[in-house]
Amino acid sequence: xxxxxxxQNRVSDVVWHWQKExxxxxxxxRKAEIIKxxxxxxxxxxxxxxxxxxxxxxxxxxxxxxxxxxxTCCAFFIPPAFHRIxxxxxxxxxxxxxxxAYILLVPLFYTFFVCSHACMAVMGIDKLKLKKPANEETFWxxxxxxxxKSYYRKQF
Amino acid sequence: MNILGIxxxxxxxxxxxxQDGKIVAAAQEERFTRIxxxxxxxxxxxxxxxxxxxxxxxxxxxxxxxDKPINKFVRILETYMSIAPRGxxxxxxxxxxxxKKKLWIPLQIDKSLELxxxxxxxxxxxxxxxESHAASAFYPSPFESAAILTVDGxxxxxxxxxxxxxxxxxxxxxxxxxPHSLGLLYSAFTYFTGFRxxxxxxxxxxxxxxxxxxxxxxxxxxxxxxxxxxxFRLNMEYFAYLDDVKMTNDKFAExxxxxxxxxESEISARERDIAKSIQVVTEEIVLKMANHxxxxxxxxxxxxxxxxxxxxxxxxxxxxxxxxxxxxxQPAAGxxxxxxxxxxxxxxxxxxxxxxxxxxxxxxxxxxxGPDFEDDEIEAYLKQNGYVGKRVEDEDAWAxxxxxxxxxxxxxxxxxxxxxxxxxxxxxRSIIGDARSSKMQTVMNxxxxxRESFRPFAPSCLEERAxxxxxxxxxxxxxxxxxxxxxxxxxxxxxxxxxPMREQINQLxxxxxxxxxxxxxxxxxxVTEESNRRYYKIIRAFEAETGYGIIINTSFNVRGExxxxxxxxxxxxxxRTEMDVLVLGSxxxxxxDQPAWDQADDWQQEFKLD
Ligand SMILES: [Fe+2]
Numbered sequence: 001x002x003x004x005x006x007x008q009n010r011v012s013d014v015v016w017h018w019q020k021e022x023x024x025x026x027x028x029x030r031k032a033e034i035i036k037x038x039x040x041x042x043x044x045x046x047x048x049x050x051x052x053x054x055x056x057x058x059x060x061x062x063x064x065x066x067x068x069x070x071x072t073c074c075a076f077f078i079p080p081a082f083h084r085i086x087x088x089x090x091x092x093x094x095x096x097x098x099x100x101a102y103i104l105l106v107p108l109f110y111t112f113f114v115c116s117h118a119c120m121a122v123m124g125i126d127k128l129k130l131k132k133p134a135n136e137e138t139f140w141x142x143x144x145x146x147x148x149k150s151y152y153r154k155q156f
Numbered sequence: 157m158n159i160l161g162i163x164x165x166x167x168x169x170x171x172x173x174x175q176d177g178k179i180v181a182a183a184q185e186e187r188f189t190r191i192x193x194x195x196x197x198x199x200x201x202x203x204x205x206x207x208x209x210x211x212x213x214x215x216x217x218x219x220x221x222x223d224k225p226i227n228k229f230v231r232i233l234e235t236y237m238s239i240a241p242r243g244x245x246x247x248x249x250x251x252x253x254x255x256k257k258k259l260w261i262p263l264q265i266d267k268s269l270e271l272x273x274x275x276x277x278x279x280x281x282x283x284x285x286x287e288s289h290a291a292s293a294f295y296p297s298p299f300e301s302a303a304i305l306t307v308d309g310x311x312x313x314x315x316x317x318x319x320x321x322x323x324x325x326x327x328x329x330x331x332x333x334x335p336h337s338l339g340l341l342y343s344a345f346t347y348f349t350g351f352r353x354x355x356x357x358x359x360x361x362x363x364x365x366x367x368x369x370x371x372x373x374x375x376x377x378x379x380x381x382x383x384x385x386x387x388f389r390l391n392m393e394y395f396a397y398l399d400d401v402k403m404t405n406d407k408f409a410e411x412x413x414x415x416x417x418x419x420e421s422e423i424s425a426r427e428r429d430i431a432k433s434i435q436v437v438t439e440e441i442v443l444k445m446a447n448h449x450x451x452x453x454x455x456x457x458x459x460x461x462x463x464x465x466x467x468x469x470x471x472x473x474x475x476x477x478x479x480x481x482x483x484x485x486q487p488a489a490g491x492x493x494x495x496x497x498x499x500x501x502x503x504x505x506x507x508x509x510x511x512x513x514x515x516x517x518x519x520x521x522x523x524x525x526g527p528d529f530e531d532d533e534i535e536a537y538l539k540q541n542g543y544v545g546k547r548v549e550d551e552d553a554w555a556x557x558x559x560x561x562x563x564x565x566x567x568x569x570x571x572x573x574x575x576x577x578x579x580x581x582x583x584x585r586s587i588i589g590d591a592r593s594s595k596m597q598t599v600m601n602x603x604x605x606x607r608e609s610f611r612p613f614a615p616s617c618l619e620e621r622a623x624x625x626x627x628x629x630x631x632x633x634x635x636x637x638x639x640x641x642x643x644x645x646x647x648x649x650x651x652x653x654x655x656p657m658r659e660q661i662n663q664l665x666x667x668x669x670x671x672x673x674x675x676x677x678x679x680x681x682x683v684t685e686e687s688n689r690r691y692y693k694i695i696r697a698f699e700a701e702t703g704y705g706i707i708i709n710t711s712f713n714v715r716g717e718x719x720x721x722x723x724x725x726x727x728x729x730x731x732r733t734e735m736d737v738l739v740l741g742s743x744x745x746x747x748x749d750q751p752a753w754d755q756a757d758d759w760q761q762e763f764k765l766d
Pocket of ligand 1: 285289308309310311462463490491
């Protein structure tokens with residue numbers, strides 16, 4: 001009966017999930033799901049209330065309340081269903097994100113980066129040293145010693 | 157004091173725990189997620205390291221991330237400023253990821269610590285990328301003082317650095333900046349010869365001995381300008397990694413007589429000759445850089461890290477022809493090792509803690525820094541699943557049985573002790589076999605690893621027997637040195653000038669043919685009882701059985717799969733391949749005793765080929 005009473009040690013428990021089919025969710029993952037469910041219902045009910053009381057709609061608020069109630073129930077009681085719903089929302093968010101990225105980043109590239117490039121060209125700045133090397137004896141660059149320990153606290 | 161080191165978001169993310177200066181645990185994320193070279197934030201590796209160190213929820217004192225993300229981001233922005241309007245494609249790929257993840261490192265660390273049930277410490281550090289590499293090379297080394305050379309793709313701006321380490325002090329003296337990078341040059345050729353960048357570089361190195369250095373002059377003439385001190389500039393007109401999502405452009409293809417080789421297609425003489433040529437150029441640059449590091453520091457020892465330090469052919473040449481008496485290379489020389497270097501930087505440079513050096517002995521503990529699994533747990537797992545294994549408690553009897561199995565030309569999967577940190581399997585998670593066998597290279601390549609038949613295997617050799625087999629007069633515990641096989645053992649070596657090298661592939665080249673590469677060299681691992689007692693005992697038992705204190709050692713995985721971590725990973729790989737025997741801790745499992753394997757197991761679908 002050794003296999004039934006075997007208890008994994010702390011290391012094995014973290015890296016090898018053979019005793020938990022598919023790797024049981026950690027308590028913090030579960031907590032996060034419940035929080036997401038609660039946030040979902042608050043947002044859903046708020047939108048429904050706004051549509052009902054301020055705009056006078058009836059059909060849409062009922063629909064939103066129903067959907068957000070179902071999602072929250074799934075978060076609490078049917079985690080696999082909640083995962084599917086969440087994955088769907090993630091895909092939607094990803095699509096919106098990609099579209100937004102193009103809308104924002106493409107104009108930025110053709111304005112800021114192209115203009116910066118033109119300025120650098122006019123000022124003769126060759127940051128990447130792309131020009132054919134002249135007669136430099138070496139390409140090694142000297143480094144200043146690090147004297148201030150606060151340097152290590154900075155991300156730059 | 158508990159310091160957690162983290163590397164992430166480029167390739168091979170990893171975590172490491174340093175407790176009061178001692179390296180307690182280190183692992184790459186890929187081993188847990190089973191995604192090769194996983195670059196995502198190493199949540200699982202962090203959890204493992206903290207569990208291994210028994211760190212309490214509020215017991216973490218500092219976290220060190222292996223580079224300065226803002227500096228890296230600035231480099232990327234300045235690159236686009238330099239090349240716009242070219243470069244829209246890589247810009248659109250890079251910027252959203254930076255916005256979403258890479259600029260919020262403290263947040264990512266906080267999240268992963270929360271998952272591990274730990275509180276975020278007050279102290280968060282960001283050493284520079286190459287400083288982390290340099291620290292990973294120098295601090296664990298057996299040298300009181302040494303020159304330090306780091307060479308990789310790119311960090312923030314630096315792509316190669318020369319440094320100097322003395323006691324607990326370490327300083328970077330000089331650097332070569334992006335895009336003029338030896339790592340990226342080698343990766344460009346990796347791409348052009350049809351292998352995967354950041355993964356297939358070692359294949360290019362393995363292919364080199366089959367070719368001739370026909371393109372060396374062309375490379376030196378057109379692609380780069382080198383100075384005597386090893387510094388160089390690339391001619392970026394031939395490379396595409398600044399403005400595209402590939403490494404080389406049409407001009408490069410024109411220079412080498414046609415487009416890049418398609419992955420998985422036939423390897424032609426051109427690819428073999430290109431591989432040889434870029435390998436020789438790389439070796440010469442590394443030698444020149446090392447000479448310059450020697451001149452600058454006056455040291456007799458050298459420490460190395462960065463992806464290029466995994467080029468063991470260059471390392472072997474550096475040891476034989478270079479100015480240094482001794483060299484030490486960080487076994488996790490790639491970015492995974494940056495996690496370790498970052499943590500050690502905090503301990504020695506920020507906390508100013510002294511460094512204790514034991515001459516001749518590094519502090520990497522054989523690089524066995526990953527998880528281990530108890531025999532009782534393996535037994536419970538086997539019973540639960542109906543798998544059949546024999547427990548052999550006595551270590552000598554265990555080693556003898558494994559040695560006998562190998563002597564019968566059977567292939568053994570070995571999963572015992574702590575998992576290795578770094579890309580090499582060193583007897584913890586290895587596939588082992590008889591180095592004397594003439595059929596072993598083909599059997600292992602085609603039936604077990606499912607990889608290209610030209611790929612050579614490496615030997616594990618008793619340290620005291622290394623000089624009987626190789627022209628090697630120093631230990632090579634991490635399989636990072638290539639040495640010539642003893643001439644007296646070689647067969648047909650006098651014919652090498654008359655027979656084209658590629659025709660020698662199937663020739664019997666020595667009395668240990670399975671580990672003798674086509675150029676009569678081998679990538680050696682020397683094993684001592686102190687570094688890995690059980691593994692040492694297997695090789696010693698094999699010597700007692702056959703007279704040869706040497707075996708084949710290759711990583712325990714199939715092509716494209718990360719090296720196995722848990723006994724479950726090991727069993728799955730064992731059943732998917734034509735391996736004969738599996739060793740899980742003290743258990744020996746024979747294929748014929750196992751229940752039918754009915755799991756859907758198309759590994760070629762599961763793992764992306766490298
Ligand atoms: Fe690196």
